[in-house]
């Protein structure tokens with residue numbers, strides 16, 4: 001089943017999916033670009049639905065303004081399935097005192113959000129909200145994992161083993177995908193089919209992508225993100241090379257809108273709908289409708305599916 005903010009659904013019911021995006025997000029690393037407006041989030045989600053969108057996974061982790069209390073109403077009013085995340089980002093996104101508080105009992109915190117309910121980010125030790133997390137979001141570092149990442153990866157693996165939940169990984173600059181697989185799968189026993197490697201588009205090196213696909217991991221290509229667009233022009237080469245090698249069944253696509261300037265509904269852009277009006281249209285044109293149906297439908301239906309054993 002796929003755990004959405006309105007409850008668990010059959011994978012077949014997910015539909016056309018943005019596998020990595022943000023309705024709400026705020027980090028001290030992106031001052032002045034906070035996504036913190038429920039009306040703008042609703043407008044963006046409606047535009048996504050009008051473009052044919054049916055589901056969206058929000059990768060915002062604990063403490064970065066998920067606005068989990070707003071998500072059920074947004075899913076209900078727009079009809080878009082929303083998957084929310086627990087998890088933790090790189091240390092640089094947090095004030096030190098909040099970080100040391102969050103890192104205390106981290107695996108238990110992740111498991112509670114997956115099974116009992118998400119917590120408000122302004123009250124992380126408060127009572128559970130009605131909506132549960134359906135995903136664990138964590139982050140690596142540039143070509144390595146630091147001590148903070150090791151702690152978070154250990155907690156994420158424990159939460160996966162307790163719940164079956166998929167782990168979605170921010171790869172810094174798209175780097176270190178095979179190191180992340182070695183840590184999560186090789187060292188900690190998380191099945192590769194429960195690991196999403198995000199931001200691979202930011203480091204357009206086809207060989208490790210192919211190796212990660214052969215290992216059975218999910219390959220996330222997410223953008224155009226205004227903060228990280230230098231490699232956007234390589235996206236279709238990478239997708240074609242994976243499809244030609246028989247790995248169209250491992251690819252997930254997302255918009256990764258992380259800043260107010262990137263949101264279409266408030267005058268910026270290209271925004272969340274562009275994933276369908278721009279990227280998907282071109283996938284259909286260049287790689288065919290069956291590949292597009294895999295990227296936007298069949299693959300996310302399997303990637304976010306879990307047995308919720310807890």
Ligand SMILES: [Zn+2]
Pocket residue numbers: 020021022059256257258
């Ligand atoms: Zn993201």
